[in-house]
Amino acid sequence: MANPGNVARGLKAAISNPNNSEEAKQNAQGRLNDMDSRGELDSAEAHAGQVERGHKAAISNPNVSEEAKAHSKSLVDDFN
Template sequence: MANPGNVARGLKGAMANPNNSDEAKERVAQRLHQMEESGEVDSAEAHAGQVERGHKAAISNPNNSEEAKQHSKQVLDDLQS
């Protein structure tokens, strides 16, 4: 069986794809809504994980300013407390 998180990501990608019809996007949105309501996926939890990974990446990115890196460190500290 497919990982529900991967399925949800695929559904979100299908909704964002401009090549998909409006009807297909509506079916995809309904399926994603069903998954969220049934508890198969937790959007808030998934979002929090994405935020954390993004800030970790920002800290190690040599193109980011020290100010941006400090902000990301602060956000990560706040998330862990």
């Protein structure tokens, strides 16, 4: 199953793309509204994915302390 966050980003891109027809934009907006009404955009799974990606980014960021990188690494290991 596709990640709801990725689907939402694709729909938002379709809505803002000037090359898409108005019908395509309306369909994308309708699907985005459906996802929002079902709570898929704010799901705990989507949030957990965002948290994991943030910790992965911290590990490779040269401006993050070694202590913080170690903490992020331990949390990323827990996700997997």
